[in-house]
Amino acid sequence: MTTAGHSQRATISDVAKHAGVSIATVSRVINQTAPVASETAERVYNAVAELDYTPHAAARGLASNKTNTLGLLLPMIGGSYFSPMLRGIEKAVSQNGMALLIYSMQTDVHQSARLNLPLGGHNSDGLLVFTNSLSDADLQRMYKRNFPLVLLHQTPPANLNIPSVTVENKAGSRKLVEHLIEVHGCRRIGFLAGPEEHEDSKWRQMGYLEALTAHNIPFNPELVANGGFNENDARSAVEQWLLKGMELDAIFAGDDDAATGVITALKRAGKRIPQDIAVVGFDDLPLSRHLSPPLTTVRAPIEQVGQEAANQLIRLIRTGQATSLVILPTELIIRQSCGCGSSSS
C-alpha cells in the first residue's frame, strides 16, 4: 500500500522573492514576453531551478484565457485505426508545444455529467472532432460560440463552415472495385458498409457503385450488408450471406478491420481466398500486409490525417484561418487477397 499526502509548490512570487525581482519580471523571463536585462534573467532562471518552479497551468489559463491544449473528441477508442491517427495528432501537438486532452464519448456518461465534464471548451483552445462523436446540435452550439473546431472524417452540417480533413474515399474505392472487375473478372462483389452516418462509408459505397455502373454491372442491393467497420460485425455479416447461400466473387469489406472478420468467416466456411472468393479492404493498416493472404486494399494516410487536422486547428486558433476542406489522397495497394501475385494457399 502506498500512501501520499500533498505538499506545497513554489509560486511565481516565491521565485520573485528568491531572485529579488517582481513577479512581473519573472513572468516576463518565463514567457519571453518583454526584454529583461540578461543579468536579471539569469537570477530568475537560477531561482526557478532552485525552487524547481513550474508555472501553474490553471492560473495561466485563467489569466491569459489560453490553455495551450488541444482537445480531441472520440466516439470510443476502438479499432486499429485509432493508433496511427493519434500518433499524427500527437506529432503536430508536441511540435507546437501544446498538450492533448482526450475525451471519449462513452455512451453511458452522455447527458448527465455534461456540466461537469466541460466538453465545451475552457480546458482546450480548440477541438478536434472525430466523426460521430458530437451531435449536429452540439457542433452548432460550439460553432456559434466561435470555438475553434476541426472535423475528422466528417464534413460539417449545413451552413457551418467548420474545417474538415478526410481522405479521398470514392476514387480509391472505385479503383479498388474496378481492379476486381477488370483484372479478376469479378461480377458479384459484396460490399460491407460501415456505421450508419459514417461519411467514409458512404463515399466508399459510391465508389463501389460507380465501378459497377462503369462496367455495366447492375447493382444488387442484396450484395450490400453492414460490416460496421469492425471485425465482429463483418464476420457475422459474411456468415449471414454464407448461410443464405449467397454467391459471391469478391467481398469489399469496407475497411481493413472488417476484412479480418471477413477472412475469418470465409476460412471457417472452408472458402479459399482468393480462389473461391477475393477479399479487399480499405485503410492499409500495419496488420494488413500480415494477413493471410496479404490484403489488397487502399492505403489511407491515417497518420497524416491526424497531423493535418491538428495543424489546421492550431492554425485556426492562432490566425483565425484554416483550409475548409482537406482531402488526402489514397492509393491502391495490390497484394494477394484479390487474386494477384504469388498466391499461396
Add this chain to the structure above:
Amino acid sequence: MTTAGHSQRATISDVAKHAGVSIATVSRVINQTAPVASETAERVYNAVAELDYTPHAAARGLASNKTNTLGLLLPMIGGSYFSPMLRGIEKAVSQNGMALLIYSMQTDVHQSARLNLPLGGHNSDGLLVFTNSLSDADLQRMYKRNFPLVLLHQTPPANLNIPSVTVENKAGSRKLVEHLIEVHGCRRIGFLAGPEEHEDSKWRQMGYLEALTAHNIPFNPELVANGGFNENDARSAVEQWLLKGMELDAIFAGDDDAATGVITALKRAGKRIPQDIAVVGFDDLPLSRHLSPPLTTVRAPIEQVGQEAANQLIRLIRTGQATSLVILPTELIIRQSCGCGSSSS
C-alpha cells in the same frame, strides 16, 4: 478558407444575475456542495440552460486546486500495444468523470520547452507514467512533491514507493518456452529482447532462461538478440541470424509486434513456419490470431492494465492510498505458429 473570431461566454455571475441569486448559490447547485432550496436550484438550472453556461475549467482548477484530469506520459505513440491500453485508461477515466491529458515525450522537444510544457502537474491531478517516459530523477522530483503517480510496466526506482501495475511476464514466458521444449522438442530457441531498460523484456528473458535451465538446455548467448519489441528491429535481427547461418528450432520474438517482423524475415528467406522454425510472441494483440500461421503467444490483459492503473491513480488522488504493486495474470494461447494444431501451409 474558414475564418473565426472569438466571442464571449457566460460566466457564473451571468448565471447568478439571470437566476436572481448569488454566485455562491450557483456554485453550490452546480457542484452539489451544499443544500439549496429546490426552487432556487430550479431557477439556477434554467439560467444555466438558457445561457448555455459551462464552468470555466481553469478558474475552477485555480480555485479548487484540482483539475479533474489525469495525465498520461508516453515515450512515443507507436506499436499496436498502445490502443488497447489507452482504451482501458479512457474507460476508467470517463467512468470517474475525469478527462485524460496525454503527453508523448517526443525526443526532440525534451529539455527546452520543459518550462512551458508543465509536465510537473498543475494541469492534472496525477500522472500515469508508461515505462521509459520519465527519468528516475524526474520521477524522484515529482515523488518528493507528493504528486500522485502510477507507473505502467515499470517498478519504481529504489526507495520511491510509487504504485505500479504490470503483467506477469516471467511465468508466462516460461510456460511459453516450456511448451516449445516439451511439446515440440525445440532446443535452439532464439530470444528477441525488447528495448534496453524495459522491465517486461527482462522478465520475459528470465522466464526463457528458467525454462531452458529446467530442461537442462545450456544457455547460448548467441541465441539472444535485440528485437526492440517492434516489427523492423525484429526483422533485421532475424535477417542477421539467417545471414550468419544460425541454426534455430524456434524464435520467441519478445512480443507480438516483433513476431510480425520475425515472420516476414523467415518467409522471405523461404523458411516454413512452424515446420522449419517455430515462432511465438507475447501480448496476444488482436492481429495475432490473423497472422499466418496464427500466432502462439501469451495473452497479456493490456486493456486491464490501463484500466487498473487509472483506477489506482484515481484512488491515490482521492484517498491518498493505492496498491503498491499490481501484477495482472497472463495466459498461454496456443495457436499454430508453434507447430500445434491443424497447421496449414
Add this chain to the structure above:
DNA sequence: TTGAAAGCGCTAACAG
C-alpha cells in the same frame, strides 16, 4: 438556506 468577500497564481496593462 443564502450572500459577501477573500483569495487561488498568473498575465497584462500602466506607470515609472
Add this chain to the structure above:
DNA sequence: CTGTTAGCGCTTTCAA
C-alpha cells in the same frame, strides 16, 4: 528595463 496593480472565473470560509 522593471515594478504595481487589476482582474481572469471560480470555490470556499464566514456571517447572516
